[in-house]
Amino acid sequence: MNKRKLVIVGDSAFAEIAREYFDVDTDYQVVAFAVEAAYLKQEALHGLPVVAFEQLTALYPPQEHDVFVAVVYTQLNRLRARLAGAAKDMGYRLASYVSPRAFVWRNVKLGEHVFIFEDNTVQPFVEIGNNVVLWSGNHIGHHSKLRDNIFVSSHVVISGFCDIGENAFLGVNASIANNVTVGRDNWVGPGVTLMKDTVPDSLFKAEHAEPAKVTATRFFRVDR
Template sequence: MKKTRKLVIVGDSAFAEIALEYFEVDSTYSPVAFAVESEYLKRDSLNGVPVVPFETLSSTHPPSEYDVYVAIVYSQLNRLRTRLALSAKASGYRLASYVSSRSFVWRNVQLGEHVFIFEDNTVQPFSAIGDNVVLWSGNHIGHHSKVLNNAFISSHVVVSGFCTIGENCFLGVNSAIGNNVEVGEDCWIGPGVSITRNVPKDSIVRAPEHEIAKIGARRFFKVK
C-alpha cells in the first residue's frame, strides 16, 4: 500500500504497539515515532521506532508534516485519550483514523475523526460513529445506531438497531444491547451483560458472578 502521510502514535502501551502494526501494514500512513508525556517517558524506542516527548512534538515533528493518532484505551473513562487527542489537534495536528480493510463498513455510515476500527467489525447502513471512538475486533453495530464521541467498544459486542451509545462509554466483551436502547454518557457496561432497556448516564452495569455448580459436569450429563 502506497504511503502518503507520516504518522506519530501517541502512547507506548500495547495498544500503541498494535496500532503501529496496523498502520504499517494496512494503511497509507507511515508511522515514524511514538510520543509520550515527559512524566511517563521511560524508554527511547519501541520496536525500533523512537519514543519522543509529547510536549515538544511540534518542534521535532511539526504538524505540517505529520499526523497524530492517540493509541490510548479507556483509561479514566476515555478521558486520557480524549485529552491528548484534543491537545494534539489544538497544536495544529490532523488526527488520523484507521479502518481495517477486513472490516465491513457500509457506504453511508457516518464516521467521525480519530476512529480506530479493527478487523471483523460490521457497521450497518445509516449508523454513525462519532469522534475518537475505538471499535476493537469482531463487533456488530446495527442499522440506524449511533456510537457517540470518545466511546470504546471492546470485542464481540452487539449493538442492535436504533440504539444510542453515549459519550465516553465503555462496552465490555460479549455485551449486547437490544433494539431501541439508549445508553447514557459515562457508562461502563461489563463483559457479558445484556441490556434491554435504557441505561441512565454515569452507570455501571455488571453481570452477576457465575457460580460453579455443586454438581459435576460428568454427573449432570450422565457420563460414565
Template sequence: MEKKKKLVIIGDSAFAEVAYECFTHDSEYEVTGFAVEEAFMTKDSLFGLPVVPFERLTEHFLPEDTEFYAALVYTKLNRVRTRLYEAAKAKGYRPASYVSSRAFVWHNVEIGEHCFIFEDNTLQPFVRVGNNVVMWSGNHIGHHSVIGDNNFIASHVVISGFCTIGRNCFLGVNATLANNLTIGEDNWIGLGVTITRDTPPDTLFKGVQPPPSPVPASRYFKVSAE
C-alpha cells in the first residue's frame, strides 16, 4: 500500500508495537517515530525509529505534516489514552484512525476520529462509533447501535441491535449485551458478563469465576508418577 501520510505513535507498550504493525502493513501511513511522556521513558528507539519525549514532540515531528495515534489501552477507564489524545491535538497534530482491511464495516457506518478497529470486527448497518474508541479483534456491533466516545471493546464482544454505550466504558472479552440497551458512562463490564437491562453510570460488573471442582482431576485423567 502506498504511504501517503506520516504518523507518530504515542506510547511504546505492546499496543504501540501492534499499532506499528497494523499501520505499517495495512494502511497508508508511514510510522516515523514514537513518543512517551518523559517520566515514563525507558528506551530511545523502537523498531529502529526514535522514541522522543512527548513534552518535546514538536521539536522532532512537525504538526503540519505528521498525524498521531495514542496507542494506550483502557487504563483508568480510558482516561490516560483520552488525555494524551487531547494533548496531542492541542499541540496541533491531527488524529489518525486505523480500520483493518479485514474488518466488515457496512457502507453507512459512521466512525469518529482516533479510532482503532482490528480484524474480524463486524459493524452492521447504521452503527455509529464516537471518537477515541478501540475495538479489539472479533466483535459484533449490531445494527443501529451507538458506541460513545473513549470506549474500549475487547475481543469477541456481542453488542446486539439498538444499543447505546455511554462514554468511558470497558467491555471485556466475550461480554454480551441484549437488544435495546443503554449502558451508562464509566461502566466496567467484565469478561463473559451478560447484560440484559439498562445499566446506571459508574458501575462495575465482574465476570464470575467458578470455584474449583471438589472432585480430584485424577478421577478423570490417568496420573502417572513417571
C-alpha cells in the first residue's frame, strides 16, 4: 500500500514523538520536518530533512503531502493554531492522529488536526474541536465539549457536561468537576481542581508542596 506523505511542522520532542506515532500507527509516511526560517537550526532530524516552513510548497507540494503541526501550548496554543492555519492556506490538508490504544466512543465528534495519545478515555457525546492535543491518560467525561486550540496534558479528569474554552491549557492531574465551564484562555496548573465556572483569561497556579521540618531519614528512623 502506498502511504500518504506527511510533513511535520516543528523539530521539538513533540515532533519526534509525532513522527514515531504517524509512521507506526497510520498510513502516513513522514518525509520531512519544517520550521520557520528564523528558527532553522539544523539540516536533519532522525535522518529526515528539516526545511524552512516558508519553502514548504516548493519542496513538498500540497497535492502530494499533508501536514501536522507538532507544537505544544506555546503562547496559549496560538503558535500551533497560527502554523496550522498557514499550512491550510498553502493548500495542505491537516493530518490527525488518534491512537489505536485510546478509547474513543463511536459518537464522539472530532475536529480537524487533533492528536490523541494512548490511554485516553473519551466518553459518549463528547465534542472535540480543531487543533486539540490530548496527551496520555486523560478522562474526558460524557457530553463535554472541548473547543478549538486546547492542550490537555496527562492524567487530567474532565467530568461530564463540561465546556472547556478556546486556547485553554490543563496541567497534569488537573480535575474539572461536573457541569463546569472553563473560560477561554485559561491556564490550569498541575493538580488544580476546579469546582465552579471560571472567567476568561484566568491563571490557576499549582501550590508547591513545602518540605516538613523533619527529614525523611529521621521520620523513618533510617541510620545514615
